[in-house]
Amino acid sequence: MFNLNDIIRPNVLRMKPYSSARDEFKGTASVFLDANENNLGSLAGENYNRYPDPHQKELKQRIAEIKGVEPDQIFLGNGSDEAIDLLFRMVCRPGQDSMLHLPPTYGMYEVSANLNEVRLDAIQLTADYQIPVEEVLLAIKPETKIIFICSPNNPTGNLIEPESIEDILRAFKGLVVVDEAYIDFASDQSWTNRLQEFPNLVILQTFSKAWGMAGLRLGLAFASAEIISVMDKIKPPYNINEATQELALQALEREEALKDMVEEIVQERELLINALPALATVEHVYPSDANFILVKVKDPNGLYNFLLGKGIVVRNRASLPGCEGCLRISVGTLEENQELLKAIAEF
Incomplete structure (x- = not known):
C-alpha cells in the first residue's frame, strides 16, 4: 500500500512553507501596500508591477476543465524541469536515496539526480525501446524513491506499453513519474485518466511542444491532491510569472x-x-x-x-x-x- 508520508523527506514533512503577502491577504482591496511593490506602475507594461497569483488559480481552473482533472491535482512549474527537481527534493535524501530511469531517455532526470546527490540506477530499454519489467522490479531497492518513465520516449519517439507501466505502478511503493511531454502527438490517451486508480502516479506534461510555448517555460505535473500540496509547499512562491499566466490563458482558448x-x-x-x-x-x-x-x-x-x-x-x-x-x-x-x-x- 502506497503511503506518501513513508517516502517524503522528514525535513519536508516538518517544514513550514514561505508565506507570501498574497497568501496572507484574503478578500478584495483597492490599495495594496503589503508586498513592497512599485505602486507607480511598471516600465514593462500594465499589471506587471504586481506579484502574480502564487497559486495560478484561474489558469489551473481552465487547465482542469480541459484535462478532466481537479485544480488541486495540478502543479505548474517553470518548465517540467522544475517539477522534476521538486520531486527529487520532496522524497530523496541527498547521499542516501536513489532513483531509477530507463535509458535511452530524457537527460534531465540524470542531471537533477546528480544535482540533488541522488544515486542513479538505470535499466536499459529493450531493443524495441520497451521496459524489461522483471529487470526493473528486481532493481528496486528500499532506498529507491522515484522511477521515471518517458512516454512517448525521448529520444526514441515511441509510446511505452501501458501494461508495463501499470505493472510497475502496482508493484512499486514510491513515485512513478510518467513524462508525457509529447502525448499530444500520440494516439494513446494520457495517464491523467487513471490518476484516481494510482496514488503513486505523477504525470508530467508541458506547453513547450504541441502548444508551441517553449519560450514561456510552463510545465505541468498531475498527481493526487496530497502529492501536489507538498510540491506547492516547497516551490518558490511566485514561480509562474504574470505574463506566462496571461499568455497561457489566451492559448487555452485556442484549443x-x-x-x-x-x-x-x-x-x-x-x-x-x-x-x-x-x-x-x-x-x-x-x-x-x-x-x-x-x-x-x-x-x-x-x-x-x-x-x-x-x-x-x-x-x-x-x-x-x-x-x-x-x-x-x-x-x-x-x-x-x-x-x-x-x-x-x-x-
Whole structure:
C-alpha cells in the first residue's frame, strides 16, 4: 500500500512553507501596500508591477476543465524541469536515496539526480525501446524513491506499453513519474485518466511542444491532491510569472487551433517516415508517436556536420547507449522537411 508520508523527506514533512503577502491577504482591496511593490506602475507594461497569483488559480481552473482533472491535482512549474527537481527534493535524501530511469531517455532526470546527490540506477530499454519489467522490479531497492518513465520516449519517439507501466505502478511503493511531454502527438490517451486508480502516479506534461510555448517555460505535473500540496509547499512562491499566466490563458482558448497544428505536424511526420528510408545513407527509421523521428544512418557524425554546413541543425544521439548511429530529427514545416530530405540525398 502506497503511503506518501513513508517516502517524503522528514525535513519536508516538518517544514513550514514561505508565506507570501498574497497568501496572507484574503478578500478584495483597492490599495495594496503589503508586498513592497512599485505602486507607480511598471516600465514593462500594465499589471506587471504586481506579484502574480502564487497559486495560478484561474489558469489551473481552465487547465482542469480541459484535462478532466481537479485544480488541486495540478502543479505548474517553470518548465517540467522544475517539477522534476521538486520531486527529487520532496522524497530523496541527498547521499542516501536513489532513483531509477530507463535509458535511452530524457537527460534531465540524470542531471537533477546528480544535482540533488541522488544515486542513479538505470535499466536499459529493450531493443524495441520497451521496459524489461522483471529487470526493473528486481532493481528496486528500499532506498529507491522515484522511477521515471518517458512516454512517448525521448529520444526514441515511441509510446511505452501501458501494461508495463501499470505493472510497475502496482508493484512499486514510491513515485512513478510518467513524462508525457509529447502525448499530444500520440494516439494513446494520457495517464491523467487513471490518476484516481494510482496514488503513486505523477504525470508530467508541458506547453513547450504541441502548444508551441517553449519560450514561456510552463510545465505541468498531475498527481493526487496530497502529492501536489507538498510540491506547492516547497516551490518558490511566485514561480509562474504574470505574463506566462496571461499568455497561457489566451492559448487555452485556442484549443481548436492546437488540434489543427498537431494534425499538420503528425501528417508531416508520416511523410518524413515514408520518405527517409529511400535515402542511401538511412539504415532504419524508428516508429514515432512524437513530433520527432529517430533515424539510424551509416555515418551519423558525418551527416550531422554536413547538415550543419547546409544550415540545418538536428540532434546527434549517436553517443547514447541504445541509439548508436542515430540522429534525432524534429518535424519541421513542409518547406523545412523538403530542404532536409534534399540535403540528406546530397550527402
